[in-house]
Amino acid sequence: MGKYLAITGGVGGAKLALGLAQILDPTDLAFLVNTGDDFKHLGLHVAPDIDTLMYTLSHLSNPDTGWGRAGESWNFIDSFAQFGGETWFRLGDRDLAVHVRRTMLLEAGWRLTDVTKVLYQAVGIDYQAWPMTDAPVHTVIDCDKGSLSFQHYFVREGCRPIVRRLVYEGAESAQAVCEFHSWLTDPGLAGVIICPSNPFLSIDPILAISDIKDALHNCRAPVIAVSPIVGGEAIKGPTAKIMAELNVPRDATAIAAHYGDLLDGFILDEVDAGLAGAVRLAGIQVAVAKTVMQTLDDKVNLAHTALELLELC
Amino acid sequence: MGKYLAITGGVGGAKLALGLAQILDPTDLAFLVNTGDDFKHLGLHVAPDIDTLMYTLSHLSNPDTGWGRAGESWNFIDSFAQFGGETWFRLGDRDLAVHVRRTMLLEAGWRLTDVTKVLYQAVGIDYQAWPMTDAPVHTVIDCDKGSLSFQHYFVREGCRPIVRRLVYEGAESAQAVCEFHSWLTDPGLAGVIICPSNPFLSIDPILAISDIKDALHNCRAPVIAVSPIVGGEAIKGPTAKIMAELNVPRDATAIAAHYGDLLDGFILDEVDAGLAGAVRLAGIQVAVAKTVMQTLDDKVNLAHTALELLELC
Numbered sequence: 001m002g003k004y005l006a007i008t009g010g011v012g013g014a015k016l017a018l019g020l021a022q023i024l025d026p027t028d029l030a031f032l033v034n035t036g037d038d039f040k041h042l043g044l045h046v047a048p049d050i051d052t053l054m055y056t057l058s059h060l061s062n063p064d065t066g067w068g069r070a071g072e073s074w075n076f077i078d079s080f081a082q083f084g085g086e087t088w089f090r091l092g093d094r095d096l097a098v099h100v101r102r103t104m105l106l107e108a109g110w111r112l113t114d115v116t117k118v119l120y121q122a123v124g125i126d127y128q129a130w131p132m133t134d135a136p137v138h139t140v141i142d143c144d145k146g147s148l149s150f151q152h153y154f155v156r157e158g159c160r161p162i163v164r165r166l167v168y169e170g171a172e173s174a175q176a177v178c179e180f181h182s183w184l185t186d187p188g189l190a191g192v193i194i195c196p197s198n199p200f201l202s203i204d205p206i207l208a209i210s211d212i213k214d215a216l217h218n219c220r221a222p223v224i225a226v227s228p229i230v231g232g233e234a235i236k237g238p239t240a241k242i243m244a245e246l247n248v249p250r251d252a253t254a255i256a257a258h259y260g261d262l263l264d265g266f267i268l269d270e271v272d273a274g275l276a277g278a279v280r281l282a283g284i285q286v287a288v289a290k291t292v293m294q295t296l297d298d299k300v301n302l303a304h305t306a307l308e309l310l311e312l313c
Numbered sequence: 314m315g316k317y318l319a320i321t322g323g324v325g326g327a328k329l330a331l332g333l334a335q336i337l338d339p340t341d342l343a344f345l346v347n348t349g350d351d352f353k354h355l356g357l358h359v360a361p362d363i364d365t366l367m368y369t370l371s372h373l374s375n376p377d378t379g380w381g382r383a384g385e386s387w388n389f390i391d392s393f394a395q396f397g398g399e400t401w402f403r404l405g406d407r408d409l410a411v412h413v414r415r416t417m418l419l420e421a422g423w424r425l426t427d428v429t430k431v432l433y434q435a436v437g438i439d440y441q442a443w444p445m446t447d448a449p450v451h452t453v454i455d456c457d458k459g460s461l462s463f464q465h466y467f468v469r470e471g472c473r474p475i476v477r478r479l480v481y482e483g484a485e486s487a488q489a490v491c492e493f494h495s496w497l498t499d500p501g502l503a504g505v506i507i508c509p510s511n512p513f514l515s516i517d518p519i520l521a522i523s524d525i526k527d528a529l530h531n532c533r534a535p536v537i538a539v540s541p542i543v544g545g546e547a548i549k550g551p552t553a554k555i556m557a558e559l560n561v562p563r564d565a566t567a568i569a570a571h572y573g574d575l576l577d578g579f580i581l582d583e584v585d586a587g588l589a590g591a592v593r594l595a596g597i598q599v600a601v602a603k604t605v606m607q608t609l610d611d612k613v614n615l616a617h618t619a620l621e622l623l624e625l626c
Contacts (some may be wrong), residue, residue: 042413043356043420073388079410083435085417092404097392100355104398107356122396 001028002190002221004307005183009202011066012228012236012293013195014056019299020193020306021127030183031129032176032212034197035112036139036205037150041089044099045106048151049202050116050131051098057121066236068092070275088156089127113177128179132206135174139205140167150201158227159238163245166200171208176215184215187242191217191310194225196291198239199258200246207262218263222313223307224265226248227252231271235292253278264313267291267305285313314341315503315534318496321335321529322347322362322515323548324379325541325606326508327369333506333619334440337400340379343496344442345489345525347510348425349481350463350516357412358419361464362515363429363444364411371436378495379549381405401469426490441492446490452518453480462583463514472514472551473524476558479513489528490552496529504623505616507538509604511552512571513559520575529575535626537578537619540565542583548605566591577626580604580618 004024008017008031020029034049048067055061055069072092081087091099099120105115111134120129141153143161152160169173183189197203207213210312216223229252234240243250248258256266256279265285268275269292276286290298317337321330321344329546333342336621347362362382368374368382373381385405394400404412411432418428424447451548454466456474464473496502510516529536543567547553557565560569569579569592578598581588582605589599601610 041444043416073386073406075386075406076389076413079407080394082416083410083414083432085410085414093386093388094392096409097389097396097398101393101396101398103356119396 002188003028003030003183003186004190004310005030005032005180005192006195007032007192007203008053008195009197009208010037010052010237011056011078013197014048014053014061014303015293015299016193016195016226016306017053018056018296019293019301022296022300023303023307026126029127030179031127032180032206033129033131034202035131035133036137036171036201037154038136039138039149039151041099042085042091044096044197045103046089046091046099046113046151047101047102047116047131050119051095054098054116054120054123054125057120057127057129058127060123069094072161072296076226089151089260101246110179114178123157125185128183130177130179132212133174135170135176137170137205137209139201140169142167153162154201154238155257159241162207163200163242166204168205168208171205172210176209176212180212181215184219189219191221191307191313192219192223193306193310194223194259196226196228196235198228198234198237198242199255199295200239200242200260201237214264222264222310223262224254224285224309224313225259226267226302226306227255227265227269227272227273229255230269230291251275256282256284257305267309268301285309287312315501316340316496316499317342317347317503317623318505319343319494319507319508320345320516320519321366321508322510323350323365323550324369326510326515327366327374328606328612329506329508329539329615329619330366331369331609332606332614332616335613336616336620339439339441343441343492344440345519346442346444347515347518348444348446349382349450349514350467351449352430352451352462352464353400354412354464355404356416357409358423359402359404359412359464360415360429360444363432363442364408366442367411367436367438369435370438370442371393373436378593382407399529402464404595411618416485426491426492434566436562441488441496445489445525446487446522447490448483450481450518451484451515452488453482455480457560467514467551471602472523472554476513477554479517481518481521484518484521488526489522493525494528497532502534504533504534504620505532505536505624506619507536507572507624509539509541511547511550511555512568513552514550529610535577535601535623536575537580537598537622537626538568538572538576539580539615539619540568540582540585542585543582543604564588569595569597578622578623581616598622600625
């Protein structure tokens, strides 16, 4: 058994990450996480995708909301509203502690990579999870309401604005963390899995960092992706809506085409089995599986499918 | 009925402040509050005495602890501990919102005076309460453990170190807020009440600001104080302990002597009625009352005594 890298963004990606963590040891699995959604709020450094993965892997996540912690309390934000503070971004009492701690360590000069490590260790996670970069990269949504920062588009505006273009500010000068490069050049690397996260909002910010994209292109291990589009719809979030707005055909083959020659393999949902031939024509190996992950078994089964597909590639 | 100013620090002072607010309208009563205890913690501007008065006047205070809010929850600080944060200064979930809001407004360039006003209004307080200054003043405790900031001495070290000297850093260049000067030069001013707060830790930082001390000396209205020492002991906090360490006689007359010629009147507790003659010898009017305020009636009764004594002066 070799080493694997999973590339992930928000909730959908974290589900497969959890499945992979059920069958792979921390010595054999690491995560590269989107930080294009990171933003400063109430003076705090909030890193939504790093935290979604942390809460998911530590079984602290809220299964109802898809974000934040289970059994969370909201006394801070309710009180903040009473004192005139803005509340469109709901920060739970327990969750808030993570942002305060992260901010203090960053202000003390720590790398985000090292901050993430101590936060993950605090909740018992031994897997390595690296922010895509320690540099600031900001996903900006160019839309019919002008240029919106990610959280303003996603949370405050509820993804309603019509997307024209996505910009990953800072990506051109950002570099991946050295731990990523070490892992990707490890002779034992057996494969890279792009999790079923939103390609435009969660994965493209990562791929916009040129040394990450180059390293993925040049690595000897195969790269596969899991389609976040099932039957022409996104399981969660605005992926399908954005595809329509960007005039991308709204089906799983468009996701495979989007990642292009980065991919050696692609996992389609069972309902999209009929699209397998079209993807194979592009020279990409295909597996068909149940990709909608509701139970832990669903997550583990999809993780097994991913490892099997990587063996075929 | 004229206008009154109450000078106050922490819990004891806030009790009399509440009594005064029961019998005087916001047009006739204002508060000058110690900010020597203010400090930056977790990147937040914490102003303990301003908040103690706010929670007391709005009936949100925790009667058991004497600080913070009633019915508070502690999920933030517990989570913060889990993530490796320091927890010697316990911040409640609801209370935390005040510090975040205050910090944001200060960083936006607001005066602490104006921040305090909007915070107080948010919980329905119409009384004016001014920080002693908008400038940073820090009470530093020179003690057998070296120089400690106020909160390190008071909270982290639990007042155990032996005090040698108190320093009010920044007081020499600080100025009172203009609202204070307007109030104190108002022809309707009928009196100033120094609440039964710790003279060394809560009142002296205020008096260390020269234009406050000068304005109190020069104002035509009488100035009185309520003894925080009852039967040689402090009702709460380290006042008596500090008096012993500073070689000040540990009784109420020493408090009157400490304020010296600033005072026109002094309120002694019933148990100290025997000291009245000694205080009067110094040319200070004396009232004897129940100064230990347990019930709201106790607070109101002491407030009435204060106003009556001011009429006599």
